[in-house]
Amino acid sequence: MNRTGKFGIAELLFVLSLLILIVIVALPVLLIFWTSFVVDGHFNLSAVVEVLTKPDTFEALKMSLLLAACVTVTCTAVGTLFAWLVTRTDMPFKETMKVLFTIPFMLPAFIGALAWKMLLSPRAGYINQFWMALFGTRTPLFNIYSFWGIVIIETMYLFPFVFIQVSGALERMDPTLEESARIAGAGLFTITRKITIPLILPAVVSGALLVCLYSLAHFGTPAILGTEVGIYTIPTKIYELIHQSAGSFTAIRAATVMSVILVLSAAVILYTQNRVVKSGRFQIIAGKSVRPTVLKLRGLRTPLFILCIVYLLVTVVMPTVTIFLVGLLKTYGLPLQLGNMTFENFYYVLFKWKLTKDAIFNSLYLSLGAALVTMVAGGIISYVLVKMKVRGKWFLEFLGMLPFSLPGTVIALGVILTWSGRFGINIYNTGWIIFVAYIARYMAFSLKSNSAALEQVHDSLVEASRASGATPWQSLRDVVIPLIRPGMIAAFFLIFLPALRELTTSVLLYGPTTRTIGVAIYTLNEDGETVYACALAGVALLLIVGGEILIKRFFEKKKRLDNGGA
Amino acid sequence: MKKLLAVLVLVSLLAISGAAWAGEKLTVYTSMKESLIGALKDAFVKNNAGIEFDYYSAGAGKLMAKIAAERESGKMTVDVLWHSEVPDFYQLKKEGILEPYVSPEAKFVESPVKEPEGFFTPVRNGTLAITYNTRFIKTAPTSWQDLLKPEYKGAFGIANPALSGTAYGSVVALAQQFGWEYFENCKKNEAKMGQGSGQVVDDTAMGDLLACIGVDYITTDKIKKGATLGFVYPKEVIMLPSPVAIMKGTPNLAAAKKFVDFLLSREAQQIIANSGTLPVRADVELPKDTLLPNPHDAVQRAIVLDFTTMSATKEATIKKFTEILRPGK
Numbered sequence: 001m002n003r004t005g006k007f008g009i010a011e012l013l014f015v016l017s018l019l020i021l022i023v024i025v026a027l028p029v030l031l032i033f034w035t036s037f038v039v040d041g042h043f044n045l046s047a048v049v050e051v052l053t054k055p056d057t058f059e060a061l062k063m064s065l066l067l068a069a070c071v072t073v074t075c076t077a078v079g080t081l082f083a084w085l086v087t088r089t090d091m092p093f094k095e096t097m098k099v100l101f102t103i104p105f106m107l108p109a110f111i112g113a114l115a116w117k118m119l120l121s122p123r124a125g126y127i128n129q130f131w132m133a134l135f136g137t138r139t140p141l142f143n144i145y146s147f148w149g150i151v152i153i154e155t156m157y158l159f160p161f162v163f164i165q166v167s168g169a170l171e172r173m174d175p176t177l178e179e180s181a182r183i184a185g186a187g188l189f190t191i192t193r194k195i196t197i198p199l200i201l202p203a204v205v206s207g208a209l210l211v212c213l214y215s216l217a218h219f220g221t222p223a224i225l226g227t228e229v230g231i232y233t234i235p236t237k238i239y240e241l242i243h244q245s246a247g248s249f250t251a252i253r254a255a256t257v258m259s260v261i262l263v264l265s266a267a268v269i270l271y272t273q274n275r276v277v278k279s280g281r282f283q284i285i286a287g288k289s290v291r292p293t294v295l296k297l298r299g300l301r302t303p304l305f306i307l308c309i310v311y312l313l314v315t316v317v318m319p320t321v322t323i324f325l326v327g328l329l330k331t332y333g334l335p336l337q338l339g340n341m342t343f344e345n346f347y348y349v350l351f352k353w354k355l356t357k358d359a360i361f362n363s364l365y366l367s368l369g370a371a372l373v374t375m376v377a378g379g380i381i382s383y384v385l386v387k388m389k390v391r392g393k394w395f396l397e398f399l400g401m402l403p404f405s406l407p408g409t410v411i412a413l414g415v416i417l418t419w420s421g422r423f424g425i426n427i428y429n430t431g432w433i434i435f436v437a438y439i440a441r442y443m444a445f446s447l448k449s450n451s452a453a454l455e456q457v458h459d460s461l462v463e464a465s466r467a468s469g470a471t472p473w474q475s476l477r478d479v480v481i482p483l484i485r486p487g488m489i490a491a492f493f494l495i496f497l498p499a500l501r502e503l504t505t506s507v508l509l510y511g512p513t514t515r516t517i518g519v520a521i522y523t524l525n526e527d528g529e530t531v532y533a534c535a536l537a538g539v540a541l542l543l544i545v546g547g548e549i550l551i552k553r554f555f556e557k558k559k560r561l562d563n564g565g566a
Numbered sequence: 567m568k569k570l571l572a573v574l575v576l577v578s579l580l581a582i583s584g585a586a587w588a589g590e591k592l593t594v595y596t597s598m599k600e601s602l603i604g605a606l607k608d609a610f611v612k613n614n615a616g617i618e619f620d621y622y623s624a625g626a627g628k629l630m631a632k633i634a635a636e637r638e639s640g641k642m643t644v645d646v647l648w649h650s651e652v653p654d655f656y657q658l659k660k661e662g663i664l665e666p667y668v669s670p671e672a673k674f675v676e677s678p679v680k681e682p683e684g685f686f687t688p689v690r691n692g693t694l695a696i697t698y699n700t701r702f703i704k705t706a707p708t709s710w711q712d713l714l715k716p717e718y719k720g721a722f723g724i725a726n727p728a729l730s731g732t733a734y735g736s737v738v739a740l741a742q743q744f745g746w747e748y749f750e751n752c753k754k755n756e757a758k759m760g761q762g763s764g765q766v767v768d769d770t771a772m773g774d775l776l777a778c779i780g781v782d783y784i785t786t787d788k789i790k791k792g793a794t795l796g797f798v799y800p801k802e803v804i805m806l807p808s809p810v811a812i813m814k815g816t817p818n819l820a821a822a823k824k825f826v827d828f829l830l831s832r833e834a835q836q837i838i839a840n841s842g843t844l845p846v847r848a849d850v851e852l853p854k855d856t857l858l859p860n861p862h863d864a865v866q867r868a869i870v871l872d873f874t875t876m877s878a879t880k881e882a883t884i885k886k887f888t889e890i891l892r893p894g895k
Contacts, residue, residue, distance in 0.1 A: 121769075121772070121774050122774065123721070123772075123773055123774045123775075124769070124772035124773040124774035129773075227726075227761060228758070228759070228760060228761055230759075230892045240728060240729075243627065243728075243729065330791050330792050331771065331788050331791035331792055331793045332768045332771055332772055332788075332793070333699075333768070333771030333772040333773065333788075333793050333794065333795075334792055334793065340792070353600055354600060354623070355600060355623065420635065421635075426635060428631075428635045429631060429632045429635045510628075511624070511628060511631075511632050512595065512622040512623070512624035512628055512629060512632055513622055513624075525765070526729070526761050526762040526764075526765055527762045527763075527764040527765065528762055528763070528764025528765035528766065528767050528768035528769075528784065529764060529768075530765075530768045530772075
């Protein structure tokens with residue numbers, strides 16, 4: 001845009017974007033690789049091999065991959081089944097069900113794990129107790145502290161990744177393709193195999209890979225359900241290493257080597273996902289608004305409907321109710337009876353206890369601050385990426401891809417390496433380090449949302465304003481920003497809500513006064529303050545669900561206004 | 567909208583920068599739980615209105631990491647340190663960053679940890695004993711060996727020594743007293759390694775475990791709230807004192823000394839006793855319904871630990887312990 005070659009606003013924005021990405025994202029990653037591969041100034045692979053061949057590290061690695069693989073398979077099965085049921089069958093209340101199936105998304109998985117621990121711990125879980133009393137046995141129904149326990153809990157709260165992708169694809173799919181096949185005499189089985197499945201496959205795979213990526217980097221569930229029985233994954237192993245060492249270099253080193261594995265796995269997954277999404281087949285799914293034919297479930301209609309309702313009751317309602325009921329107990333272990341209940345715990349965590357009060361405020365201002373800064377920074381970077389023609393942009397594009405492939409654990413380690421005095425700034429153990437980490441962690445969301453909005457602003461609009469004599473700054477302010485504002489606001493909320501309940505990153509970074517809500521719930525559970533952990537989790541759930549509802553309202557109102565105006 | 571955004575930015579920036587302190591005040595880093603340090607603060611401030619008192623409460627590991635970070639940056643916030651990891655205090659003393667102070671109250675202190683030069687002084691004698699669930703266990707255990715009996719099969723819990731300092735202390739004490747065979751026998755009886763030292767108590771209250779090595783104040787607090795738990799001291803008492811130390815070079819030395827004197831006074835020791843943990847002064851009356859032993863007796867029965875070597879051997883000890891107790895795949 002700026003072809004005069006002098007240092008104008010374009011160059012300024014470019015340099016600014018570059019600086020943000022390098023300092024916030026690239027430097028931490030670079031330091032992780034540097035710490036793993038360079039010993040005393042020399043490239044050294046033996047240290048890496050040594051860490052990887054240590055039995056407990058190797059076990060953690062194997063467990064992480066196995067866990068992610070199993071969770072991916074189960075999520076794909078569950079997500080695809082439900083997506084098909086609510087889009088392509090004559091199931092009752094389909095629209096409502098579609099909304100209901102995204103609710104598990106709002107529930108942070110570690111709070112789910114906490115609830116299920118209380119329901120299904122082998123001897124004392126409420127369900128197991130009931131089971132053992134009912135049948136007079138000493139063998140529990142199910143032990144949640146196990147590999148399959150972790151798989152089931154992660155599946156419960158991660159399957160919406162697949163569900164959302166696949167139900168979207170099924171809805172947008174051109175039904176005439178299936179119809180023509182039927183007219184040509186193909187049976188339902190053939191149509192499904194030859195037409196439907198190939199068409200939705202990219203959506204299924206892309207959802208599955210998202211699940212895989214998330215599960216690989218997920219801390220809360222394996223930490224709550226696995227550690228006790230010796231099941232360690234990469235994130236929980238890193239947590240133990242860092243916690244044990246109070247910052248010793250050998251531990252950090254071992255942790256960085258494991259992070260490198262995480263980054264590489266994530267990169268492979270993302271590369272595959274990009275390939276799948278870009279593959280030509282996806283194009284057949286056009287934006288047609290024709291209603292696809294629905295399959296009549298006949299005799300299965302009611303049983304399948306009941307299955308869906310029971311599934312939601314079991315995965316959403318039961319854990320939520322458990323959290324609130326245990327949060328009301330005077331002390332953990334008392335029977336769930338009215339006489340043993342009190343609002344004291346809720347009052348205590350909200351108004352009296354410095355630790356939990358701190359945590360709520362920390363989470364609020366950290367997520368608010370990170371969301372604002374990341375929204376603006378992401379807007380600037382996306383603008384440069386999408387709209388500007390500047391030399392060296394490829395490098396920026398490469399850097400812009402980086403945040404997508406960085407698991408939360410890796411970011412945490414990276415910022416520890418970067419911001420604990422190495423470059424003259426030491427913010428370890430302060431809120432700032434979590435703040436910086438959040439910006440790096442959520443930059444990807446902001447870039448995605450902002451670039452999507454920017455791509456819809458046609459260049460001709462800016463050109464027209466420039467032709468009419470506006471300065472670059474004026475055209476930015478009066479044309480571009482108003483047009484991409486919805487994208488920026490969406491980015492804000494896409495960051496604010498997940499940051500509010502964040503655990504994986506902050507659990508490695510928190511200091512005495514900088515616990516976040518997630519960390520406070522996790523450490524309270526670890527410290528055996530179960531009733532307070534539940535009370536705080538209840539408060540967190542109210543905050544999150546309240547936030548989601550407010551935002552939905554806001555966007556719906558906006559949509560209606562926009563549609564009315566158009 | 568723009569105005570709103572500007573206000574939000576300002577508010578969040580202010581909130582974040584709120585960590586910077588100014589002026590004269592006493593800052594205590596402690597691993598004591600909120601209710602105890604809160605009660606002590608109230609009593610201290612009442613008598614010393616001129617001193618602005620603030621505290622950070624977190625696990626000992628977190629506090630040490632924060633102090634290490636503060637030393638690195640050259641700006642120390644902490645004036646007084648009080649937590650339960652005695653080996654850390656010997657380490658800090660060796661590094662020369664503690665201010666020696668022998669309080670006039672120190673002569674009343676009875677504790678297995680003795681530090682005549684006054685670099686640190688024990689303030690409470692934390693103890694660990696057997697916590698058991700009274701719903702399932704009708705005859706209380708009386709010795710550590712009782713936990714190896716078949717009735718505790720698969721249901722005796724020990725917190726993870728890698729996560730909890732008190733758990734580490736109890737592992738060292740039991741290994742020293744009974745040898746590593748004790749833990750091997752625990753494993754034979756399918757004992758469980760839990761997580762934090764509080765969580766094993768909660769698991770016992772819930773019935774997931776039938777007994778565990780329980781910390782005194784955690785267990786007594788839960789019993790007070792109605793949990794069906796029992797708490798018994800075997801002959802050999804695991805005692806892990808919590809010393810207090812003044813940081814060298816603190817600008818608030820006078821206030822820090824006053825606080826140490828206060829912690830060792832009868833008044834503060836009474837508050838400590840009421841919180842369910844063992845005071846260091848024998849002239850303090852324990853609450854009537856207490857489950858704690860007499861402070862003087864307990865010190866006599868305590869397993870004597872060499873705290874000076876405990877940090878050097880920590881990694882090896884934890885490794886040995888987890889190798890014995892880590893559940894098989």
